[in-house]
Amino acid sequence: MNKLIDIFCDVDDFCHKFLPVWEAELIANGTKKRRRQSKMTTSECMTIVIAFHQSNHRDFKNFYIGLVQRYWLEDFPTLLSYTRFLHKMSALIIPMCAYFQTVKGKPTGIAFVDSTSLKVCHNIRIPRNRVFDGVAKRGKGTMGWFYGFKLHLLINHIGEIISLKITPGNTNDRTPIPELCKNLYGKLYADKGYIGKKLSEKLAEGDIDLVTTVRKNMKAKAISIFDRAMLSKRYIIETINDQLKNISQVEHSRHRSGTGFMLNVISGIVAYCLKKKKPRIKLSASEFGLMEV
Incomplete structure (x- = not known):
């Protein structure tokens, strides 16, 4: 329960600053005509959604009806019905995306990039979706063909997500890299799918050194001991992708709208960002110094 209180306090502090500015902008441009107060506040709704992605429950309905409505009524005295809460969830996507900007990690000089598939249905159901x-x-990944989207992640060496991008499943992995790396510096480690002279040159203009292994049909290239060691630790981003899918539930095939899909993904990522224990690579100050060698 202390974890739930911690999440709510942090989210509520953010909402007190963000919501008045956002709502004033909506009213100014005519998107929103009036301000009707809901029984539940936005921060309460965001807390419940984030808690779901940290709970190991596999579907939101059982989580809400079986846990929240049964045991959390004292914490949320104005709790909405399940159906009414679903209607309110669509309004959470922009605050949740803005909140992610406050909990995401910062560049450390060592970064890893990778993409993972987000399937929205089984392959045999594609024509009916x-x-x-x-x-x-x-698109095609390491596990074969899929139908859906790709989640591109950029993380630092202590397991924090620095930036992300969601693209259609057939997007080349190299395409979103320049945008993901806008505020990055130092070393960027990637797999063979990111090999490209133009990409390396573009990143070098921003003082980013793209380090990858080579394909079998390519000539071997000189690589430092530190870079070789970091390439061998790329499993850290694969571990994070696995946690996002199997713990935070960012991937499932029960979506009823694109908005629901986006909220599910960003909420799962926020839930991961709020975790205290993340996969990380322990490096000493002397090991950091090897980056320059």
Whole structure:
């Protein structure tokens, strides 16, 4: 329960600063005509959604009805019905995205990048899928063909997510890298899928050194001991992808709208960012010094 209180306090502090500015902007440009107060505050709703992604429950309905409505009524005295809460969730996506900007990690000079598939349905159901028709695309990953999107992650060596981007499943892994690396510096470690002369040159203009292994049909290149060691520790980002999918539940096939899909992904990522124990690579000050060698 202390964890729930900690999440609410942090989210509520953020909402007190963000919501008045955001709502004033909506009223000014005509998007929002009036300010109707809901029984539950935005911070309470965000807390429940984030708690779901930290709870190991596999679907939100059982979590809300079986846990929140049964045992959390004292913490949320104005709790909405499950159906009413679902209607309110669509309004959480922008505050949740803004909140992510406050909990994401910062560059440390060592970064890892990778992409993972976000399947929205089984392959045999692709022709019948209407929710993501024209938006999701077929792509191919290490586990074969899939239909949906790609989640591109950029993390630092202590397991913090620095930036992310969601693209259709057929997007080349190299395409979103320049945008992901806008505020990055130092070393960027990636797999063979990110090899490209143009990409390396573009990143070098921003003082970013892209380090990858080579393909079998390529000539071997000189690489420092430190870089070789860091390439061998790329499992850290694969571990984070696994936690996002199997603990934070950012991937499932029960979506009923694109907005629900986006909220589910960003909420799961925020839930991961708020975890105290993350996968990390322990490096001493002397080991950091080897980066320059």
